[in-house]
Amino acid sequence: SLYNGFFDYDIGHSYNQVLWTMSVEFYGSMLVFLLCLISPYLRARWTLLGILAAVMAVANSPMLPFALGLGIAQFFQGDSRKTRDTGTAALLASLALMAATAAYSAISLNGFPTVHDFVVRPTFPSTIFAAVFVFGISISARVRGFFSNPVSKYLGSISFPLYLTHLLVICSFSSWLFLQGTNAHVVFFASLAACLVSATLFRVVERASIKLARMCSNALMQRIPAVRDRGVANATMSTLG
Helix, strand or coil, rough: CCCCCHHHCCCCCCCCHHHHHHHHHHHHHHHHHHHHHHHHHHCCCCHHHEEEEEEEHCCCCCHHHHHHHHHHHHHHHHHHHHCCCCCCCHHHHHHHHHHHHHHHHCCCCCCCCCCCECCCCCHHHHHHHHHHHHHHHHHHHHHHCCCHHHHHHHHHCCCCHHHHHHHHHHHHHHHHHHCCCCCCCHHHHHHHHHHHHHHHHHHHHHHHHHHHHHHHHHHHHHHHHHHHHHHHHCCCCCHHH
């Protein structure tokens, strides 16, 4: 969990096969941090981000979603956008982009998938439409408000715990029900309930991990101003001397 999941993942020996995304998310986060660090010093940051996204698209890199996400975040920092996101035009544009994503989602499956005919969507168009969906929701204040309801917030709060625990439930509780000859609908709803309960309980572990991580980062960040202040103080004393 501390090394293999991020740097040497092997799906054949992992107790949780969905952990293959952790290395992608780790390197993607480092990329975002780097771009945020150098962005204030760049005059043509949109050009750099565009070139970077184009190269990633050609290379079919898993880092492309991070570049697109950063572009969306930077777009919504502008004040001009804030004066328009409550209008009808923003609402219609948002609904159109969401409808386009829904259409792609249905068409790309080539029919309803089954266990014996599972369809894997192409990576590049799926990445583009995922970014389109996020962008579409974000451009309208009314749509953002709709997706900020209590149910959505709850699902967001358990998204990562659900990611970590759902396969473990499926490979234990759900599999046991299936082997007992339980009705498929019962297996589905019982598994869904068990996944939600597991994810909700796992939030305790997630919160403790976040608290520990923030303690470490705060301790590190507090040392940086101290070093800078000492440097300024030494320079001042040298000047006065």
